[in-house]
Amino acid sequence: MEETTYPMRGVNEALGAVLACCAPLEEIEVPAKDACGYVVCEDVVAPAPYPFFDTTISDGYAVRSAETPCTLRVGYAVLAGNKPPRPLDPGECCYVATGAPLPEGADAVCDVESAAEAATSSSVESAAEAATSSSVRVPVVPKGKDVRRRGSDHEAGEVLIPRGAVLRPWDLGILATVGRDRVRVRRRPRVKLFSTGDELRGPYDPACKVRDANRPALEALLGGAGDHEGGAIVVDGGIVADSPEALGAALDADCDVLVTTGGVSVGRADFAKPLLEARGAKIHFGRLHMKPGKPTTFATLENGSLYFGLPGNPVSAVVTSLLLVVPALKKLRGFPRDRCVPPHLECDLGEDVTLDEIRPEYRRVRVDDFRVVRSTGFQRSSRLVSMHGADALAWLPDRRAAATSTLRAGARVSALLVSPLPPARPSFFFPERETTTHLRSDDDLFKLPRTDLLPADDHLADNIRLSDDNVSLIVVCGGIGLVQSAARQIDLVCDRPAPALARAMATALADPLQQPLAALRGTTLVIAVPENPTLSKRCLDAIRPALHAFLISRTC
Ligand SMILES: Nc1nc2c(c(=O)[nH]1)N[C@H]1C(S)=C(S)[C@@H](COP(=O)(O)OP(=O)(O)OC[C@H]3O[C@@H](n4cnc5c(N)ncnc54)[C@H](O)[C@@H]3O)O[C@H]1N2
Numbered sequence: 256m257e258e259t260t261y262p263m264r265g266v267n268e269a270l271g272a273v274l275a276c277c278a279p280l281e282e283i284e285v286p287a288k289d290a291c292g293y294v295v296c297e298d299v300v301a302p303a304p305y306p307f308f309d310t311t312i313s314d315g316y317a318v319r320s321a322e323t324p325c326t327l328r329v330g331y332a333v334l335a336g337n338k339p340p341r342p343l344d345p346g347e348c349c350y351v352a353t354g355a356p357l358p359e360g361a362d363a364v365c366d367v368e369s370a371a372e373a374a375t376s377s378s379v380e381s382a383a384e385a386a387t388s389s390s391v392r393v394p395v396v397p398k399g400k401d402v403r404r405r406g407s408d409h410e411a412g413e414v415l416i417p418r419g420a421v422l423r424p425w426d427l428g429i430l431a432t433v434g435r436d437r438v439r440v441r442r443r444p445r446v447k448l449f450s451t452g453d454e455l456r457g458p459y460d461p462a463c464k465v466r467d468a469n470r471p472a473l474e475a476l477l478g479g480a481g482d483h484e485g486g487a488i489v490v491d492g493g494i495v496a497d498s499p500e501a502l503g504a505a506l507d508a509d510c511d512v513l514v515t516t517g518g519v520s521v522g523r524a525d526f527a528k529p530l531l532e533a534r535g536a537k538i539h540f541g542r543l544h545m546k547p548g549k550p551t552t553f554a555t556l557e558n559g560s561l562y563f564g565l566p567g568n569p570v571s572a573v574v575t576s577l578l579l580v581v582p583a584l585k586k587l588r589g590f591p592r593d594r595c596v597p598p599h600l601e602c603d604l605g606e607d608v609t610l611d612e613i614r615p616e617y618r619r620v621r622v623d624d625f626r627v628v629r630s631t632g633f634q635r636s637s638r639l640v641s642m643h644g645a646d647a648l649a650w651l652p653d654r655r656a657a658a659t660s661t662l663r664a665g666a667r668v669s670a671l672l673v674s675p676l677p678p679a680r681p682s683f684f685f686p687e688r689e690t691t692t693h694l695r696s697d698d699d700l701f702k703l704p705r706t707d708l709l710p711a712d713d714h715l716a717d718n719i720r721l722s723d724d725n726v727s728l729i730v731v732c733g734g735i736g737l738v739q740s741a742a743r744q745i746d747l748v749c750d751r752p753a754p755a756l757a758r759a760m761a762t763a764l765a766d767p768l769q770q771p772l773a774a775l776r777g778t779t780l781v782i783a784v785p786e787n788p789t790l791s792k793r794c795l796d797a798i799r800p801a802l803h804a805f806l807i808s809r810t811c
């Protein structure tokens with residue numbers, strides 16, 4: 256076996272080298288409607304105050320506030336887009352639709368609902384009727400009520416979108432609001448993408464052995480406009496045969512970034528590195544201390560293009576694209592450096608994992624409830640299905656660095672997010688109370704996988720029903736006092752009481768007005784403890800050994 260001469264580089268060092276080579280591309284002007292995802296190169300400044308005139312934020316009556324409360328004649332109506340025909344006379348009001356200009360003399364608006372309420376039953380009975388009456392009774396309307404002043408959304412000269420921002424869909428609305436149909440942005444990089452390998456056939460070829468999975472995956476990843484994608488203009492270069500001549504022709508492509516997959520390892524048909532050397536390209540790194548992705552190569556070509564030689568194994572190609580190529584493309588697009596790299600989340604391992612002997616690993620994981628990571632299955636670098644459903648790449652140290660061969664469930668790991676996270680289960684949408692915050696941060700139970708914490712409110716029964724079948728333990732906070740509100744809801748959804756646990760907690764509390772509960776719903780244990788943080792902890796402490804035994808039996 257031929258031994259490669261390239262030193263093994265750490266991923267952070269490699270990322271630093273990549274970003275150092277990526278100077279933001281030049282500025283261009285694009286139609287504002289096409290500017291989503293571009294980095295803007297100018298401060299977008301409001302040319303005029305907005306709104307242009309004093310207007311109203313409700314459908315109602317423009318009044319002179321000093322005259323209220325009173326009955327007023329409805330002199331005329333102004334709809335949005337119309338001009339008031341004349342100033343308001345004393346004793347007069349006018350109907351105004353939301354967004355219509357206020358007439359001179361008006362300094363407040365009484366919405367139609369309040370006018371209807373203030374009216375006697377003989378005159379006006381509903382908001383709809385009030386809107387069409389010829390006179391209206393209005394209550395006290397303070398000066399300025401429901402008035403949207405000229406320039407109160409933004410003043411002339413205000414910076415609405417600062418230079419350097421990534422334009423989002425709503426920013427296109429802002430550009431439209433201020434009448435900008437073109438905007439200065441940084442050019443998107445042009446990427447040329449090739450797959451290499453004699454064994455490969457077209458991605459959708461019905462009769463073949465190895466279909467090209469890398470081009471469709473990388474074209475979408477590098478060209479996609481999502482937060483985790485590259486946002487480049489990707490040109491598909493097709494499949495390149497395993498020969499130095501064919502690869503050499505590919506390397507001559509005119510683009511900002513050239514990406515090939517395959518042929519970067521040390522095999523007889525792996526021509527990328529020798530060819531780069533022969534052509535005098537500057538090779539920044541040729542091997543990485545990571546799994547997957549070891550033979551990843553990065554170079555500056557003679558014509559100035561940047562070159563990524565990614566491994567042919569599809570997972571390796573995708574993972575190294577996420578960690579290196581997407582950040583490079585973002586830097587070229589003008590993103591600030593800290594926004595080029597995938598964000599990371601500190602998570603707990605949801606299961607024991609065996610570490611690689613030599614290389615730190617980027618394991619494909621899903622992230623549950625923003626805190627627990629679980630593997631997407633068998634992690635071989637040819638098995639692209641391990642990317643399916645992956646929200647993040649969990650960084651796992653190698654055995655030597657970790658001084659162990661296995662990381663246990665509950666261990667802290669850093670997860671690099673590669674897609675938008677799925678929502679947490681419904682219970683997490685409820686406002687955190689003192690107890691829930693306290694328990695979550697302090698209690699080891701909640702660092703274990705498959706535990707859930709619910710407040711004792713009207714939604715409790717529904718929330719227990721909605722909890723994932725995989726949840727082993729649900730802790731309900733409160734509802735165990737005089738009226739036992741949690742008991743009724745827990746009864747509705749649980750099949751069997753667990754009286755021994757309830758008794759142990761009650762004994763620990765020694766308070767007749769606090770009756771903790773315990774019941775089983777299938778194999779999920781539901782317990783209800785006091786809301787008070789000290790008392791809830793006392794309950795959990797009383798049954799902790801039993802809970803641990805129960806949770807472990809559920810995990811096995
Ligand atoms: N003696 C050694 N052998 C290998 C080493 C090593 O250090 N010493 N490293 C291994 C690692 S790690 C990787 S990763 C691969 C990468 O090799 P290449 O980049 O040269 O890739 P290929 O050999 O061309 O292909 C690898 C594998 O992937 C399949 N493939 C390639 N392209 C595609 C594609 N577009 N779509 C689907 N599948 C593709 C190809 O058929 C091979 O099965 O090298 C190891 N070997």
Ligand code: MOO
Nearest residue numbers: 547548549571636
């Ligand atoms: O480093 Mo390779 O990319 O694991 O299979």
